[in-house]
Amino acid sequence: MRLTVLSAAVAALVLAACETGPAPVASEPAAAAPAIPAASRQLLEDLRILSHDDMEGRDTGSPGGQRARDYIVARLEALGVEAPLTGRLQPWSAPNRSRIGAVSYDGVNVVGLIRGTARPDRYIVVTAHYDHMGTYEGRLYNGADDNASGVASMLELAARLKAEAPAHSVLFVALDGEERGLIGADQFVQRPPVPLESIALNVNLDMTARVDDGYLWATGTWQYPQLRPMLEPIQPVGSVRLVMGKDTPADTGADNWVNSSDHAVFHRQNIPFVYFGVDYHPDYHEPTDDYERIEPTRFIAATELIVQGFRALDQGLAR
Numbered sequence: 118m119r120l121t122v123l124s125a126a127v128a129a130l131v132l133a134a135c136e137t138g139p140a141p142v143a144s145e146p147a148a149a150a151p152a153i154p155a156a157s158r159q160l161l162e163d164l165r166i167l168s169h170d171d172m173e174g175r176d177t178g179s180p181g182g183q184r185a186r187d188y189i190v191a192r193l194e195a196l197g198v199e200a201p202l203t204g205r206l207q208p209w210s211a212p213n214r215s216r217i218g219a220v221s222y223d224g225v226n227v228v229g230l231i232r233g234t235a236r237p238d239r240y241i242v243v244t245a246h247y248d249h250m251g252t253y254e255g256r257l258y259n260g261a262d263d264n265a266s267g268v269a270s271m272l273e274l275a276a277r278l279k280a281e282a283p284a285h286s287v288l289f290v291a292l293d294g295e296e297r298g299l300i301g302a303d304q305f306v307q308r309p310p311v312p313l314e315s316i317a318l319n320v321n322l323d324m325t326a327r328v329d330d331g332y333l334w335a336t337g338t339w340q341y342p343q344l345r346p347m348l349e350p351i352q353p354v355g356s357v358r359l360v361m362g363k364d365t366p367a368d369t370g371a372d373n374w375v376n377s378s379d380h381a382v383f384h385r386q387n388i389p390f391v392y393f394g395v396d397y398h399p400d401y402h403e404p405t406d407d408y409e410r411i412e413p414t415r416f417i418a419a420t421e422l423i424v425q426g427f428r429a430l431d432q433g434l435a436r
Contacts, residue, residue: 167265176251198229224293246295266326302379347433
């Protein structure tokens, strides 16, 4: 949350005026910022840390990307989320595009597992890419909404599922290399820790914080209409509501999100997906995509909708 702080000099002038000037005219007190519930503080702290300048924009293969990865691993360990048999880390090397042409990227996906109670042999894969754009022409791209927010929402979901186990087993995958062409997701499906045919659903979280218009979108129910009735009963949380779309033939260009993030790789494998995300905003892929631009209560509400959406999908697919 951004707080306005007076400099020492300005504060001194204000105090002097109060001491020597006439009594101030009574006025309405400024509205206090909403208090952050204790249960949501870790969510905001994860977002703040992952989008801090210290992470240097989390570019694939960079020291900042390594620091972000270390943080995610530490959080999963603290939550008690186990590693699959294939290990916590999935390193990869692959060629793809860059600002200077074709190059080879070295990335690492981070994987966690929570075992299901009713369908432990069937998996929901929850993905959120932790990489961003690093620095370019001297400007730092912190990527608070894109996609420190999705990773923070994923960690919150993991905490909830540790407290109340899901029906399906859940693989949490913090993906690398999304900004370089969905490389981490492609590498994951090429070498999955479980058979692809055992994956019932991909839930992808990418840009979950900047709910500037009050809408959290769920994309994928046009392609997989059996999922829509599971999400339709979900009610708004505060000023944020869940809406479905951005996936029909009428949605064209940038308004069609079917291939816009890591869920596209799962879709190409005929694995059903739901992509939770917010609409574009002026700070998208700009150096101004910073933590201070996020309104905390809306991000908390969007994450709550994601948790509710996941629970509905988990239970609906288990029937």
